Amino acid sequence: MPLLQAHTLLFDMDGTLVDSTALVESTWADFCGRHGLDLAEVLAFAHGRPTRETVHRFVADAPLAAAETRRLVAHEESETTGITAVPGAAALLAALGPGSWAVVTSASRRLAEVRLGAAGLPVPELLVSADDVTRGKPDPQGYLLAAERLGREARETVVFEDSPAGIRAALASGARTVVIGACADHDHEAQRHPDFRGFSVAPADPSRPGVTLTVPEPVAGGRPVRR
Known part of the structure; x- marks a missing residue:
């Protein structure tokens, strides 16, 4: 299997x-029902973006949008039905050392x-949430901030993303980008895998500091690994 190296x-x-x-889909379906909106359109915009941005995109009245945001956030933070780990994610994170990985999410810290x-899944030492940025994905601010807090350049990191907004944010930051899931809305150097099964931490190589992963071959439509 090929190797993927990053700090x-x-x-x-x-x-x-x-x-x-x-x-997520049931939460936004309820929102759409209250406001007479098309669910497919809302989901297409919402994926990868903070809740507040999606609400303000579709609800013009500012006080109503603020109330809806509070309502949705409260529901999201109290409901965990059906939440599961993406296959392979738990094993991969368990094999990574402290400080070698971080989460950059459009969710609030509490929701994350x-x-x-x-x-x-564990909460990493560094978690950059919607609470930490002023511009959500597809803006690269979150990934740039994570790299800065880790004392790295974004180009020294590898980002794993699943949504068009997130993929654009990762690419715009200069990070090498790996797509997880079914999204085919990517070009450049992004490779794609259905999940994390087949990923593993390679034996330490003193001459190559950071994290070395062994990775499966990308699925059709993905790109070869950049070594």
């Missing part, structure tokens, strides 16, 4: 480490902690 690994959460699809816990 640090940065992971999106929803859809990448955590499968929250059913809960709830969903990681519900999926049986």
Whole structure:
């Protein structure tokens, strides 16, 4: 199997480490029902973006949008039905050393902690959430901030993402980008894998500091590994 080398690994959460699809879709379906909106259109915009941005995109009245955001956030932070880890994610994270990985998510910190816990995944030492940025994905601010806090350049990291907005954010940051899941909305150097099965931490190589992963071959439509 090929190797993938990076100083640090940065992971999106929803859809990448955590499968929250059913809960996310039911939450936005209720929102659409209250406001007479098309669910497919809302989901297409919402994937990878902070809740507040999606609400303000579809609800013009500012006080109503603020109230809806509070309502949705409260529901998301209290409901964990159907939350599971993406296959292979738990084993991969367990094999990574402290400080070698971080999460960059469009969720709030509280929601990220709830969903990681519900999926049986650890909370990393560094978690960059929607609370930490002023511009959400597809803006690269979150990934640039994570790299800065780790004392690295973004180009020294590998980002794992699943949504078009997240993929654009990762690529814009200059990070090498790996797509997890079914999204085919990517070009450049992004490779694609259905999940983390087949990924493993390679034996340490003193001449190559950081993290070395053995990875399966990308699925059709993906790109070869950049060594």
